[in-house]
Amino acid sequence: MSEPITESSEQLLKIKEPVTEQDLKNTVFNSNIEVGIYRSKELVVINGTENEIGMTADKTKESSFTYHSHIPNHEFTQIADSPSFSDIFSMGILPNKNHFIGHQEGITQFRFPDDEDQKDLVIGFLRKKGIGFSYSRGVRNGDLTDIDKIPLETQFVLQREFSDTSGIVVKRTPWEDKKGIQQILDLINS
Ligand SMILES: [Zn+2]
16 A cells, blocks of 8 residues: 655645545545546645646546546535536546546546547537637637636536536436445546
C-alpha cells in the first residue's frame, strides 16, 4: 500500500490505496476545494480551488480514469452534478475514458465520444441560447452574452442540459447505491 503522489504540500485529504467510498465522500463533503484523483503509475491526488481543478489531458493521459469533486455551495439550490464547460474544455480530448464527478447526491460518470469535438458542441449549444463562451478559441462573442456574466447556478442548469442531451453522461449513481459506488471504486482501484 503506497502513499499517493500529491502535487501540493497543502494536501488536505489523506487518500491511500485502495480508494474507499469515504475517501470519495470526503472530497465532496469534507473539503473546501475541488480534489482530483487519477493514476499515473501510482495514484495521484491533486488540489484545485473552490470551482476549478487542474485536471488536463496531458496530465491524465496515462490514467484509465479521472475523478474530481464538485463541492456543495449551500447558497445554491442547484447541484453541480454535471461536467462544467471548463471540465469539457480541459478534458475533452480524452476519448473512451471513465470520467467521474463526485457531488452532493452521488457520482456522475461521463465519457467523450471520440468522433465529435466536444468544444464545438458546447460552443454551438450555448450560441443557440445567446451565450458566448470565452474559451472559444478566438471566436468573437458579438451580440452573445459572455458565459462569465451568467449566474453560476444557471450555468449548472445549462451544464446538466448539455450533458444529458449530448449523451456524454453515462450514469448518475446516488451515494445510497452501494453496488453502483463499488463498481466505480473497482474501476478507480484497478
Ligand atoms: Zn468539474
